[in-house]
Amino acid sequence: MIVTLIVAAEISFWILLGLGLAARYLLRRRRTSTALLIGLPVVDLTLYVLTVLDLRGGATASWTHALAASYAGFSIGYGPSLVRWADRHFAYRFAGGPKPLPSPKYGPEHTRHEWQICRRTVASAAITLSLITLLVPLSAGAAHYGTFLQWYLKLGIAAVVNVIVAGCYSIWPKQPPADAHAEGDRTVERPTADAAQKRL
Numbered sequence: 022m023i024v025t026l027i028v029a030a031e032i033s034f035w036i037l038l039g040l041g042l043a044a045r046y047l048l049r050r051r052r053t054s055t056a057l058l059i060g061l062p063v064v065d066l067t068l069y070v071l072t073v074l075d076l077r078g079g080a081t082a083s084w085t086h087a088l089a090a091s092y093a094g095f096s097i098g099y100g101p102s103l104v105r106w107a108d109r110h111f112a113y114r115f116a117g118g119p120k121p122l123p124s125p126k127y128g129p130e131h132t133r134h135e136w137q138i139c140r141r142t143v144a145s146a147a148i149t150l151s152l153i154t155l156l157v158p159l160s161a162g163a164a165h166y167g168t169f170l171q172w173y174l175k176l177g178i179a180a181v182v183n184v185i186v187a188g189c190y191s192i193w194p195k196q197p198p199a200d201a202h203a204e205g206d207r208t209v210e211r212p213t214a215d216a217a218q219k220r221l
Contacts, residue, residue, distance in 0.1 A: 023075060023085040030068040030092060037061055038107055045108075046116040058104060065096040069152060076160030082168045090152040091145075091172075098145025102137075127197035132190045139187040146176040 037060050045054035072089040076082060112118030125131045153172055156164045 022080070023072060023083075023089055026068055026071055027085070027089055027092065030064050030089075033064045034061060034096075037064065038104065042107060042111040046112055061100060061104070062093075062096050065093040069093045073156065073159045076156060076163040079163065082156070082160070082164035084169075084171070086156060086164065087153050087169045087172045090156060091149045091176075093152055094145045094147075094149030097148050098141045098143075102141060127195050129194065131195050132187070135187040135190045139183040142183040143180045146180040150176055 037057050041054045041057035041061075044050045044057060068089050069092075072086050076086060080086075106121075109118065109121040113120050125134050150173060153169045154166075156169070157166055
């Protein structure tokens, strides 16, 4: 049952995101768009509530229940940046917006980008582990901490690795190649002759 709910939540998330952006840029209905986009975290919260009810109903706790909880953690940690990314690309494709710039690859901009990813990952991991921990008392004892132990280890490792990576780029920033140039607020490589020809 939980796997089916997870798939349904995933599909609902992308449908709501697509409808929200279409309402904003194609139909020019900003309030409708806002209402649809607000529904994104509601989808994950509903999935979490149904997960709790499933455990309280006597289901055997498993990794799928923890996965369902992780959707809410991901939505809070990464959801806003994902919506902004989709918004920029949708506006460029369908509403004449500016072309989205790629993620910075060099220098201080790249370091700041890595720390942004790190903060989102740590926030997602912390929220997910909190929600997983709450499954135990909320499920009236149907779940046990030992069932979710591997999630504490995996998400903890993911958070630590992200901190180490971002820290390393702070100490040793990634240097741009000699032919790089400034484009806006970031450093990019100059296109090769072949790449320039393809653009033409």
